[in-house]
Amino acid sequence: xxxxxxxxxxxxxxxxxxxxxxxxxxxxxxxxxxxxxxxxxxxxxxxxxxxxxxxxxxxxxxxxxxxxxxxxxxxxxxxxxxxxxxxxxxxxxxxxxxxxxxxxxxxxxxxxxxxxxxxxxxxxxxxxxxxxxxxxxxxxxxxxxxxxxxxxxxxxxxx
Numbered sequence: 001x002x003x004x005x006x007x008x009x010x011x012x013x014x015x016x017x018x019x020x021x022x023x024x025x026x027x028x029x030x031x032x033x034x035x036x037x038x039x040x041x042x043x044x045x046x047x048x049x050x051x052x053x054x055x056x057x058x059x060x061x062x063x064x065x066x067x068x069x070x071x072x073x074x075x076x077x078x079x080x081x082x083x084x085x086x087x088x089x090x091x092x093x094x095x096x097x098x099x100x101x102x103x104x105x106x107x108x109x110x111x112x113x114x115x116x117x118x119x120x121x122x123x124x125x126x127x128x129x130x131x132x133x134x135x136x137x138x139x140x141x142x143x144x145x146x147x148x149x150x151x152x153x154x155x156x157x158x159x
Contacts, residue, residue: 045117047144050097050136053116054146057090058132064150067132069124070107089113092122097136 057077061067066078072091079086079101089100089108098113121137130150137143 045138046140047136047138047142050117050119050138051134051144051146054090054134054136055148057088058148067150069126069132073122073124075124090116092119095119097122 054075058064058067061077063078068076070076070089070091074089074091077088077090079088085104086101087104089098089102091098091100091108091113093110093113095118097116097119098108099116100108100113102108118139119136120139120141121135121143123133123135125133125135127133127147132148132150134146134148135143136145
């Protein structure tokens with residue numbers, strides 16, 4: 001009987017250890033999944049942030065009458081550099097909204113721009129009376145619009 005009791009103690013100890021190990025692995029996997037979700041949410045840039053970034057770029061232009069829209073939904077802004085002769089391009093490439101500082105008269109080459117955010121869609125439209133409309137759909141599918149009016153005093157006004 002003692003021998004039977006001793007073997008049951010050993011089996012119980014091994015079962016307890018196996019259950020502890022399995023629950024530990026499950027807890028680590030659950031924590032990894034939660035961390036991955038949190039980290040991906042932190043890296044996501046949503047539509048209001050993208051539109052605010054574009055707002056600040058427009059407000060930073062000293063010569064808003066020189067703002068233009070190029071073919072292919074590219075926004076070209078005069079750059080505020082001491083040397084002059086540069087423009088900032090904001091455009092979409094490979095599902096990313098990008099920004100590139102280029103010499104006047106040159107277009108950005110593929111892969112040259114800095115990534116602002118991942119977007120599904122980015123649309124620029126020039127409306128009547130110098131009104132510009134931006135439409136952005138971020139990677140989560142959230143859509144947003146922003147309108148800008150170029151005033152005669154040389155200031156970009158958000159509407």
